[in-house]
Amino acid sequence: MSPPPASEQPFEEIIDTLRAFLRGSRLPSVSEVAQRMPDPFHILVSTMISLRTKDEVTSASSKRLLARAPDPKKLAELSEAEIAKLIYPAGFYNTKAKNLKSAAKTLVSRCGGRVPESMEKLLELPGVGRKTANLVRNLGYGLDGICVDTHVHRIANRLGWVQTTTPEQTESALEEVLPQKYWIPINELLVRFGQTLCNPVSPVCSRCPIYEHCPRIGVKRSR
DNA sequence: AAAACGGGGGC
DNA sequence: GCCCCAGTTTT
Numbered sequence: 001m002s003p004p005p006a007s008e009q010p011f012e013e014i015i016d017t018l019r020a021f022l023r024g025s026r027l028p029s030v031s032e033v034a035q036r037m038p039d040p041f042h043i044l045v046s047t048m049i050s051l052r053t054k055d056e057v058t059s060a061s062s063k064r065l066l067a068r069a070p071d072p073k074k075l076a077e078l079s080e081a082e083i084a085k086l087i088y089p090a091g092f093y094n095t096k097a098k099n100l101k102s103a104a105k106t107l108v109s110r111c112g113g114r115v116p117e118s119m120e121k122l123l124e125l126p127g128v129g130r131k132t133a134n135l136v137r138n139l140g141y142g143l144d145g146i147c148v149d150t151h152v153h154r155i156a157n158r159l160g161w162v163q164t165t166t167p168e169q170t171e172s173a174l175e176e177v178l179p180q181k182y183w184i185p186i187n188e189l190l191v192r193f194g195q196t197l198c199n200p201v202s203p204v205c206s207r208c209p210i211y212e213h214c215p216r217i218g219v220k221r222s223r
Numbered sequence: 224a225a226a227a228c229g230g231g232g233g234c
Numbered sequence: 235g236c237c238c239c240a241g242t243t244t245t
Contacts, residue, residue: 052239053229054238132241132242150240151240152240187240
């Protein structure tokens with residue numbers, strides 16, 4: 001059966017169900033940082049480290065680097081080699097070290113030593129794309145904008161909320177259909193859901209709390 | 224649109 | 235051994 005049009009999705013019910021289901025489950029690494037230290041710079045650094053890297057590694061690497069460089073000025077003073085060593089074994093550590101140092105220098109020289117709020121300014125930082133910029137705005141400044149990572153992209157399509165091929169298409173399509181009050185929380189919810197049950201390769205549909213809202217066919221719920 | 228960046232852990 | 239991982243940039 002085809003999914004109901006996105007405009008008729010019972011978003012409130014689905015999201016409430018997800019919230020209840022995920023209550024008590026572990027937070028993704030960047031949200032952890034946001035809870036511990038809701039500082040835009042800390043969000044930026046841990047998000048840059050998190051790209052294509054598992055949560056546990058991201059968390060440990062972020063802690064080491066931020067303990068040593070808690071602000072843009074301190075980070076800009078570290079060498080690329082020092083940064084690379086601190087964030088190892090996060091993936092792409094050499095590229096990330098270069099981007100982190102370069103971004104920190106830009107923050108000091110052109111942004112008054114602070115992390116900018118505007119999408120435009122954030123996107124000028126090396127190594128910062130729409131996903132990272134939106135997450136910094138969401139968690140660091142409480143500003144709207146849907147942060148689309150692979151989990152949000154995959155699950156929004158699985159659930160029939162959007163039909164898109166690129167994350168950027170998902171971002172604009174989701175903003176068309178999803179009530180604005182969910183723009184910030186949707187990311188963490190779908191990431192947590194996507195890291196466990198609704199994972200990329202073998203989603204555990206038999207235990208899915210929102211199974212009845214999912215249009216996937218050929219998957220039977222088992223007792 | 225596809226490739227490159229990249230080491231660690233799961234299977 | 236081969237796969238993936240809170241993506242971004244370059245070709």
